[in-house]
Amino acid sequence: MQLSELLYKTKLQSVSGNTALDITAVCIDSRKITPGCVFIAVRGGVDGHQFIDNAVQNGAIAVVCETLPENRKEGVVYVQVESSAAAAGIIAHNFYGRPSEKLKLTGVTGTNGKTTIATLLYKLFSKLGYACGLISTVQNLVGNELLEATHTTPDPVSLNRLLAYMVEQGCAYAFMEVSSHAIHQHRVAGLEFAGAVFSNITHDHLDYHKTFDEYIRVKKAFFDALPKQAFALTNIDDKRGLVMTQNASATVKTYSLKAVSDFKGKIIDNNIMGLHMMVNDQEVHFRLIGEFNAYNLLAVYGAAVCLGEDKLQVLQTLSMLSGAAGRFDYIISAKDKVIGIVDYAHTPDALLNVLATIKKLRKGFEQVITVVGCGGNRDKTKRPIMAEVACEYSDRIILTSDNPRNEDPQDIIRDMEAGVNAGCRRKCLSIVDRKEAIKTAISLANAEDIVLVAGKGHETYQEINGVRNHFDDKETVKEIFELLEK
Ligand SMILES: CC(=O)N[C@H]1[C@@H](OP(=O)(O)OP(=O)(O)OC[C@H]2O[C@@H](n3ccc(=O)[nH]c3=O)[C@H](O)[C@@H]2O)O[C@H](CO)[C@@H](O)[C@@H]1O[C@H](C)C(=O)N[C@@H](C)C(=O)N[C@H](CCC(=O)O)C(=O)O
């Protein structure tokens, strides 16, 4: 494709050279240069500008950058833009044939619930008979083809390649999670969204965004950028729900369990068998559990209706679906009927939600034993809060490792212990080894007790010092149930 076509819709500052140049690939990483490509120098943790010469040496014939290099090579076209990251999204979108305009793309953002909502939308639309794509933390799916996910929202080149593949495979819809990192880094720049969903916003990722206001501003930017013909569906029970869409030119739709809204729900009953709800005057039973899933289900219902589906058919189909892997995923031991719940709650709010949900499901006599850790090299401020939440809602807690990454797991646990108040110390244990921690929790459980293993959900590894060792919470719980019941 010609460079001039690739630059369509980018905000150019200067161009040196002839843009009637055939480009074979788009590259944002100098380590992955292929001859004939355009290299886009993006500033991140390191400054991509320092790799321009290297990229040219390895065969890049055009360079897109914010600051022009002093030594420019003859025959190479240099394009200056205001934001390389934004240009990368737009250029990648053009290169891959503007895939988001060839299918209906819905983006889901918010602190919690993105994977659940996007996955349910994918399952729902697949069941309704459409070929669909899914881009999520857990997995990417093109029809039934499974592709590994490395990020919640991939980099713009991988993302547009994936969307183009969905188009090629005949997908009519794509549902994707849009993380706040992705919005901030312009990974979704250039994409044409048919609609966007806001789930909620709470304390997370402040290691990256620094302040809560900045985190809100970043998420809001996604809604501000939606096209006029798109829908912007927001949860108005969240304090920031209306702020998100206040400047959107898209059509704003709302959902709520508490207030008058376009998609209004009311919980009639909420137990281990599922949710019994009223949704816009229609009584319906869902297999998903807990109030937070009532919100997720309303978001899915609302988005499907905004995309033009029949209300009743959507509810009937939704009522048959199960949730996403590692989200309130439970196993009951054969003999003692101990309930093991594996959940991806890795933020204070998510943990609070899960434990509050469990509390409502209890019959009264059983203990709740919580196993929880916090990831290394991530927001440290959440550590004591998560321990505090776990203490408040559990009869026993075992603090353990999540993915320590490059931190000493003992240090992480110490940070968590700061949140355990004197009154709770007697019910709290710290065990660094996650498997040992789960085993201890299950050994402490009596018949019908509930063991919550939080933080890693669907993850099948534990990352320690750059090495990912196989580790699967659900598999571990199952294994220990079998071992202890022999
Ligand atoms: C903090 C963060 O988000 N980092 C992402 C970011 O990296 P970065 O900007 O620091 O990149 P960098 O390594 O400094 O390089 C800057 C530029 O120079 C280029 N480069 C770099 C080195 C080189 O030799 N040559 C070269 O050309 C890079 O390709 C890049 O374009 O851009 C990279 C390419 O798109 C991402 O892979 C990387 O994700 C890292 C691995 C990551 O861990 N990200 C997490 C935090 C993340 O994005 N998480 C969210 C979900 C969060 C949630 O909701 O839970 C997600 O969407 O997955």
Ligand SMILES: Nc1ncnc2c1ncn2[C@@H]1O[C@H](COP(=O)(O)OP(=O)(O)OP(=O)(O)O)[C@@H](O)[C@H]1O
């Ligand atoms: N609507 C919701 N509100 C609050 N908590 C939720 C909600 N939905 C799910 N959760 C809790 O948050 C955890 C993460 O859910 P999910 O994976 O769907 O969210 P996510 O936004 O994709 O998270 P991540 O950014 O980590 O990928 C779940 O394990 C559950 O405990």
Ligand SMILES: N[C@H](CCC[C@H](N)C(=O)O)C(=O)O
């Ligand atoms: N997308 C999140 C997931 C955190 C999951 C938790 N298990 C951890 O490793 O901290 C992140 O990368 O920050």
Ligand SMILES: [Mg+2]
């Ligand atoms: Mg997710």
